[in-house]
Amino acid sequence: MKYFNKVLSFRQPKSKLPALLRPPKANEALKNYLKTHSATRAIVFFRKLWRQNPSAVDSYSSLYVLKVCTQESLTVEGRQLHAMVKKVGFEPVIFLQTCLIEFYSKMGDVDYARRIFDEVCCKNAICWTSLITAYIDNNMARKALTIFRQMLMNKIEPDQVSLTVALAACADLGALCVGEWIHAYTCRKYGIKIDLCLSNALIDMYLKCGQIRAARRLFCISREKDVFTWTSMIVGHALHGQSVEALDLFARMRQTRSSVKGSKPSVLPNDVTFLGVLMACSHGGMIEEGKQYYKSMMDDYGLWPRLPHLGCMVDLFCRAGLLEEAYGFISGMLVQPNALIWRMLLGACCNHGNIELGGKVRLLLSKLDPTHTGDDVTLSNMYAGRGLWNEKMMVRDSIGCRRVPGCSSIEVAFEVNEFVAGDNHHPLKAEIYNVLEHLMGIVRSHSHIPDASDINSY
DNA sequence: TTAGGGTTAG
Incomplete structure (x- = not known):
């Protein structure tokens, strides 16, 4: 606890606290402080409350501050708060425990999140859901589904939220059987309302499991659709090579209107929607349309392209064999191109037999990612395609012992x-x-x- | 007065 005081004592709030402020008034003051000040200042305020009068702090105020620590990724402050919670005996409060699971998960310490979960006496659905989410957020979807099964075996009835996160795990794993089981459960279980999030999660699960028709059926019967619903379906069609369907859906999305006549579109596309649109164009070989959508994204919607959008544009040119245009596009990018973008062009040079440009790109890649032997293999394949066997052998020899054995x-x-x-x-x-x-x-x-x-x- | 959820290239 000494460390807690020491670290946070370097900044003191200028305002003086009313003497002997107690909950719930102290909590009201803290909530107001959180609204109007930065996270760090709010934490200092909380610390001062606690130092002046320990009875001013309760599990409610601790929870407010812990949430801030989680949202702002304040690792040190969050751990200090956990120590304080332990010291004052708030640890068994399930609201704090659930929030601590989320805090440690966000810090990447999923094992500690699990430890907190194990310490919860009467685990409810929210608590189980937090642990499932922790495993998903830390790329452990298989473990997340195991926990979901354990939750069912412990006779904890899942609600909309737990089913939504379990569906996200199914989508990650391509676990169609479990996803279908959850879908059937939502339909037959009394009291489960398929809300917008759950409906979107179902659509996403079917798309990720390759069941595009099932996803489209759900999409069509969804009464309420938000940008996630439209985007998921557009991206799904694009990834399945159904470019016309994706672009048709995008056109329909732009026509959505509320019941007020002459109103603006009720659902506006975001940058992920445009990623789906650009993917549809590149997969469908629609060069001009792709260029127009790329321009419209910035001009009409004020969305600044990120690296994935730029990658889509490079892919669009590369698939069409417009290698010089792709090179010009990459060279003119305001964002620093990464090795993946250049590698896309190298692959296209190989496919279209452009050794000259391929050699230039390979040289750039050797500076960006010198350990990647795959680029040398692509270059050697280009030489082989032209019958330049000596050059091919030279490149292959240069790879030498850098090659990592393949595995499957x-x-x-x-x-x-x-x-x-x-x-x-x-x-x-x-x-x-x-x-x-x-x-x-x-x-x-x-x-x-x-x-x-x-x-x-x- | 307190806790948990969904879309992203190659």
Whole structure:
């Protein structure tokens, strides 16, 4: 606690605190302070409250400050506050515990978030949802789904929010079966209202799992659509090579109007929407349309292109074989192009047999990303395409021992009962591991790629 | 007076 005082004592608020301010008045004062001052000053205010009169601080005020620490990524201050919460005995307050799970997750310490979760006595749906979100935010979608299963096994009924985050995990993993199960659950379970977020999550899950028709069906029956709904569907069509459908949807989005006659569009596209539009143009070979949308994005909507938009434009030129135009576009970019952008052009040079430009781009890439041997392989393939075998061998030799051996992996999916999946001691689990071991034996022997017949013959 | 949610190139 000494450290808490020491670190935060370098800035003192100029205003004097009323003597012996107690909750809830102290909390009102803190909330007002949070609205009108910076996060750091609000924390200093909180500390002064606590130092002047410890009874002025309660779990409510601690929660307000912890939320600020989470929002502003104030790692040190958040940890100090956690220490204070422990010291004054607020730790068992579930609201604080839930917020601490989110805080540690945002700091990237998902293990500590899990520790907090384990300490919660009576875990409710919100608490479980926070842990599931923590794993998703830290790129551990598989773990997130495991927690979701455990939540069900612990007889905690999921609500709209827990189902929405579980769907995000399904979308990340391409776990269609679980996603469909959640969809069925939302329809049959009394009390679950499919709100806008849940509906959007369902559409996104179906799109990420390659079920574009199912996604479009849901999109069509959604009464309420916001920019997320439209954007998800536009991006989905674009990624599936359905450029006409994506652009048609974008045109319809721009025509959305509220019930007031002559009003402005009710849903405005954002920069992600334009990413979908530009992807649709590049995948559909629509050069002129792509250029127009790119211009409209800035002129009509005031949206400044980010690197992904610029990448889409480069992709648009490269796919059409307009290599010099792509080179000119990259060279004129106000944002520093990264290796991925240049690599896109290198790949196009290889596809279109432009060795001269390819060599120039390779030289630029060797300075940006010297360890990437794949660029040398692309260059050597370009030489091979022209029958320049000596040059090819020279480039291949220059790679030498820098080459990292390739590897590949396969995923074997089993459809098992939810309760078997979540129970590590279930007898069927051992049987599944035996089948997996059998399949791995086939992989190791290099005899053939295992398929369903190998499982049937086991 | 307090806690949890959705869209992004190659």
